[in-house]
Amino acid sequence: MSNHPDRSDLRNLQDKTAIVGVGTTEFGAIYRDLDPERSAYELGLIAFRQALKDAGLKRTEVDGVIVSRLPHYGRMCEMIGLRHPRFVNVLPGEGRQSGIALQYAALAVANGMADVVACIYGNNGRSAGAKYGGESRGISTQAMFKAPYGMTSPGAVTSMMFRRHQYRYGTTTEPLAHLAISNRANAALNPNAVMQRPITMDDYHGARYIAEPLCLFDYCLINDGGVCFIVTSAERARDLKHTPVLIHATSQASDITPVYVADDFWHEPMSQIADDLFANSEAPREDLAFAQLYDNFTPTMLFTLEGMGFCEPGEGGDWITPERIGLHGELPLNTGGGHTSESYMQGWALHVEAVRQLRQECGERQVDDAQYGLYACAAPLATGHILKRDN
């Protein structure tokens, strides 16, 4: 272990709360049906309705709401008829916030601020024509020193980091191809995924560059959708419909700089999170049945694996093999297809996939012996959780 500060107080939250209901819109169907009038709130509503039904809860039993990417909690509360919430929050529409939404919900429930918190996300980015790059009006202080050079988009900064990783460790794009191909193979077994046609190494290497060295298949999709998960106490969860999925361990760490990139590929925050999770989990690393790793772009998964100690820094390129990361491998990754193939729900759908795997609901893509699973997101603001199927 490293010399990270002891954060064993995190154990206070262990198994106190659970995800009891999950909902997702039909990602593939609405991808093929662009609608410029589709609102993010409508997508959030559809997901909320499904999550409520999934949990077997009544609308009136929800007393807390956290929204993300939706501009205002008030509109969402109006739409679901929640007039007197006890706990609300709005998180910005950035992917690193999905893990934080779960953390806030768990904190609120564990400390008596709310009984049942619905975390609701809606994204109409594709219908609204979001490009995730090229913004030059009303730009931030950081952006005004980048845009004149044509520097824009989260993918371009990730590409900068990956090029640096290549330089420092001799990494090739081969492991990125394995990640993209594996995501797609998993999506092919996921009826709800946007992209279901398998891709090959030739497809990967023939794809157009976006911000070189990254190509099209390294990038997340842009698609519309909504996701909801509902959190309540473990105690209450045991009286509900499904086997509870407990929030067993969770942690947050960060490396916030003006240029987004980190010289250590976020090793510091990710290794802190790994220490926090494994020191405060009853399950060793080997017991993880899968990992849902934030994959806005494929290198982010590589940085996460190295940072969290699945391999040494610089060895991710060799560690990532199709055998190891496949559905029946040592550590199945992004079992639903991830952001590059299932749906770009900014980490939210990765949480739902983790829950469904732990509940053994995943049909053809179900992994073996899913008792514990990992979610992790490497970013300037990083999060990780170990989720556990209740005994």
Added chain:
Amino acid sequence: MTTESPTPELSYEKPLPPVLELTKPFWDGCREGVLQIQFCNICDLPWFPPAEACPRCLQDDWEWRPISGHGTVWSWIRMWQKYFPGWSPDEYPYTVALIKLEEGPYMYSTLVEIEDQDVSCDLAVEVDFRRVNDEITLPVFRPATT
């Protein structure tokens, strides 16, 4: 040091930075061929991009000081995606570099006087300037000669 941009001023459609009270000295310096960033007068910390106070002392006792203009290429990309107007088709892919300045802070920029195949991370570079219009001159970087 300042050279004329080959692009006629009236047809310049690439994004340009707004000149704010906080950032004006940076652009004034570039126009005169001087790269300068903020330094804290209490603890001597340099920082970039501009901010209202020293991130360490939190005081607003700072000044703009010229810097060496030397640094290294932390990393670089070739941008193929057409996100912005203003780049003509034959300019794609264009190069963007993240420069680690000798003084510590990082700065996004582009590279000149070098072919892509010769670019590498940790390449030593020095600042040069490209005039865009009467107000804006952009700092760019070229392989270090000194």
